[in-house]
Amino acid sequence: MNPLVFRQYYLDCLSHASYLVGDRGTGRAVVVDPQRDIGQYLADARESGLDIELVLETHVHADFLSGHLELARATGARICYGAEAEVDFPISRLADGARIALGEVELEIRHTPGHTPESICAVVWTGGPEPFGVLTGDTLFVGDVGRPDLLGARGWSAERLARALYRSIHDRLLTLPDATRVFPAHGAGSACGRNLSASTSSTIGEQRLANYALAPMTEDQFVRAVGVDQPVVPQYFSYTAQRNRENRSTLDEQEPVEPVTAERAEGAVILDVREPEEFAAGHRAGAVNIWLGGRFAELAGQVLRPTDPIVLVGLPGTRREARTRLARIGFDGVLGHLADELGPGGLRTADRTTAEGLAGRLPEFHVVDVRGLGEIAGTGSIPGAQLIPLPELTSRVAELDRERPTLVYCASGNRSSTAASWLRANGFTSVTDLRGGFGAWLDAGFPVR
Numbered sequence: 099m100n101p102l103v104f105r106q107y108y109l110d111c112l113s114h115a116s117y118l119v120g121d122r123g124t125g126r127a128v129v130v131d132p133q134r135d136i137g138q139y140l141a142d143a144r145e146s147g148l149d150i151e152l153v154l155e156t157h158v159h160a161d162f163l164s165g166h167l168e169l170a171r172a173t174g175a176r177i178c179y180g181a182e183a184e185v186d187f188p189i190s191r192l193a194d195g196a197r198i199a200l201g202e203v204e205l206e207i208r209h210t211p212g213h214t215p216e217s218i219c220a221v222v223w224t225g226g227p228e229p230f231g232v233l234t235g236d237t238l239f240v241g242d243v244g245r246p247d248l249l250g251a252r253g254w255s256a257e258r259l260a261r262a263l264y265r266s267i268h269d270r271l272l273t274l275p276d277a278t279r280v281f282p283a284h285g286a287g288s289a290c291g292r293n294l295s296a297s298t299s300s301t302i303g304e305q306r307l308a309n310y311a312l313a314p315m316t317e318d319q320f321v322r323a324v325g326v327d328q329p330v331v332p333q334y335f336s337y338t339a340q341r342n343r344e345n346r347s348t349l350d351e352q353e354p355v356e357p358v359t360a361e362r363a364e365g366a367v368i369l370d371v372r373e374p375e376e377f378a379a380g381h382r383a384g385a386v387n388i389w390l391g392g393r394f395a396e397l398a399g400q401v402l403r404p405t406d407p408i409v410l411v412g413l414p415g416t417r418r419e420a421r422t423r424l425a426r427i428g429f430d431g432v433l434g435h436l437a438d439e440l441g442p443g444g445l446r447t448a449d450r451t452t453a454e455g456l457a458g459r460l461p462e463f464h465v466v467d468v469r470g471l472g473e474i475a476g477t478g479s480i481p482g483a484q485l486i487p488l489p490e491l492t493s494r495v496a497e498l499d500r501e502r503p504t505l506v507y508c509a510s511g512n513r514s515s516t517a518a519s520w521l522r523a524n525g526f527t528s529v530t531d532l533r534g535g536f537g538a539w540l541d542a543g544f545p546v547r
Contacts, residue, residue: 212263
């Protein structure tokens with residue numbers, strides 16, 4: 099009987115992968131890089147007859163608030179990091195080469211600094227002559243490697259981290275057999291790299307052939323290759339990285355989201371989680387629209403401040419999910435949901451236009467493209483548009499005129515509804531966004547810069 103219990107959990111809205119690794123014979127298990135809401139790990143461990151004894155973090159994460167404290171509280175598990183980790187709660191520090199024996203299943207720890215100074219990878223052995231796979235965290239992705247320029251490196255320059263990453267890749271990972279499966283912590287859509295694949299696993303051999311960062315090159319060439327064209331760092335990353343170091347409060351997933359009065363909501367962000375067309379048809383004045391069906395937490399982290407008090411507006415039945423998804427990035431300021439969603443003064447509507455409608459009125463607007471620079475490089479943009487990626491909108495808002503009619507667009511119309519609603523909530527008098535985004539503009543055959 100195969101002794102290995104191995105499950106990957108992929109969270110699409112944050113492009114985040116976590117893992118349950120256990121030994122059938124002993125019933126001992128470890129969870130690697132957990133998300134903050136931990137119910138699925140507990141349920142699957144019970145179903146498989148496993149006790150979660152360890153929580154293994156491959157590094158201090160910046161893009162999501164990890165569930166190590168929640169798991170430790172629920173199971174008594176020890177929290178483990180690489181030896182260089184700097185955190186404010188008790189941990190077991192894992193030396194390079196350490197072996198975690200669960201039974202026949204063992205995890206071999208390899209120090210792989212580069213994405214962060216404390217980054218580690220865990221090679222999974224099941225008793226055979228070759229490893230089953232390697233959990234690579236943010237060191238090696240499918241199609242990319244972890245960017246070395248994120249915040250939270252604690253005194254390491256991006257160049258120093260990039261050079262360490264080159265050595266980690268070549269000395270610690272490419273020495274594994276080609277058949278070794280690769281299981282990273284992120285996939286396509288993550289800001290932790292620029293070229294991540296939608297595939298959630300691969301092999302060392304496949305990556306040796308297909309990953310641009312693993313192509314034959316010198317260390318200097320590697321430093322240049324991984325240092326260009328990275329996506330804008332979302333503003334919440336530094337906050338979440340710091341929270342992951344703290345002995346913070348834990349999340350209660352089952353706590354109800356209570357109604358709050360308009361008086362208590364005074365000064366809070368009114369967050370409307372409906373899809374953009376519903377929001378445009380009628381919403382409470384001053385509300386910010388972030389659709390729960392999209393990359394909800396990520397978008398919230400790009401336009402809201404981490405400490406903002408938040409009151410939810412939207413469909414009943416979605417409130418707990420919205421609060422949980424905000425909690426996954428450490429945004430714990432949800433006061434509740436608005437008891438009177440309409441409020442005094444009636445509903446407001448939001449201006450949206452089609453590509454055809456915009457083409458005839460283009461000179462009227464200050465046009466703002468909120469897509470990422472990588473998206474724009476691949477497709478072009480509407481002539482005359484100012485390029486302000488959504489993660490930079492709040493810090494660059496002074497570049498825009500609150501009194502001038504503004505047209506915002508993205509790729510498909512989701513991010514632009516968020517951007518437009520945030521601008522309206524912050525004093526812009528006339529804001530329109532483009533239905534269908536730049537894709538609709540292209541489909542209509544209009545000119546592209």
